[in-house]
Amino acid sequence: MTDLLTIKNLKKHFPVSAGIFGKQKGTVYAVDGVDLSIKKGETFGLVGESGCGKSTLARVVMRLAPPTAGSIMFEDVDISALPQRDLRNIRKKMQMIFQDPYASLNPRMTVGDIVGEALTIHKIANGSKKSETVLKLLDVVGLSKDSINRYPHEFSGGQRQRIGIARALGRRNLISHTFL
Ligand SMILES: Nc1ncnc2c1ncn2[C@@H]1O[C@H](COP(=O)(O)OP(=O)(O)OP(=O)(O)O)[C@@H](O)[C@H]1O
Numbered sequence: 739m740t741d742l743l744t745i746k747n748l749k750k751h752f753p754v755s756a757g758i759f760g761k762q763k764g765t766v767y768a769v770d771g772v773d774l775s776i777k778k779g780e781t782f783g784l785v786g787e788s789g790c791g792k793s794t795l796a797r798v799v800m801r802l803a804p805p806t807a808g809s810i811m812f813e814d815v816d817i818s819a820l821p822q823r824d825l826r827n828i829r830k831k832m833q834m835i836f837q838d839p840y841a842s843l844n845p846r847m848t849v850g851d852i853v854g855e856a857l858t859i860h861k862i863a864n865g866s867k868k869s870e871t872v873l874k875l876l877d878v879v880g881l882s883k884d885s886i887n888r889y890p891h892e893f894s895g896g897q898r899q900r901i902g903i904a905r906a907l908g909r910r911n912l913i914s915h916t917f918l
């Protein structure tokens with residue numbers, strides 16, 4: 739059987755900056771040199787821990803994000819550098835099923851605001867007590883402290899689901915009974 743998709747040495751790196759206008763302070767190596775091929779008619783499963791780069795790989799293969807390096811052969815055409823207008827035909831043949839209800843997290847709000855908002859609305863905490871509670875909620879769901887200043891699109895799908903869980907825990911004031 740012929741290969742439908744062959745990717746070689748695929749990389750996607752994200753610069754990480756400090757604050758909105760801050761300069762680059764590091765790099766996230768979300769996808770770092772992946773090779774794989776999928777044959778026509780084959781079902782391919784990609785498994786790995788949360789945040790290891792599966793969705794980023796899919797987004798890059800779909801060209802929803804540009805690759806940092808590597809080649810993506812789809813039906814014998816290298817689509818890694820095709821201009822957007824030439825991708826239209828290929829997109830008809832590749833579809834993505836998104837894993838998380840992204841729409842439920844406001845893309846213009848930081849995680850701190852998203853989780854904190856629930857606390858204000860439900861009069862659970864305010865001021866410095868609020869940030870303290872947000873940090874505790876993030877800790878409970880396994881997100882790092884610096885997540886508080888980041889935006890939903892900077893997280894993996896599973897991590898975004900945890901943002902939703904932190905918000906839900908705060909909203910229901912469950913944390914005070916369970917974890918504090
Ligand atoms: N736009 C971005 N800017 C910075 N970092 C990002 C960005 N998108 C993803 N990341 C980081 O890249 C890594 C890989 O994320 P990705 O969404 O590909 O993970 P995943 O394997 O799909 O995880 P999950 O199983 O939780 O869905 C994570 O550490 C994530 O925080």
Ligand SMILES: [Mg+2]
Nearest residue numbers: 792793895896
């Ligand atoms: Mg994912």
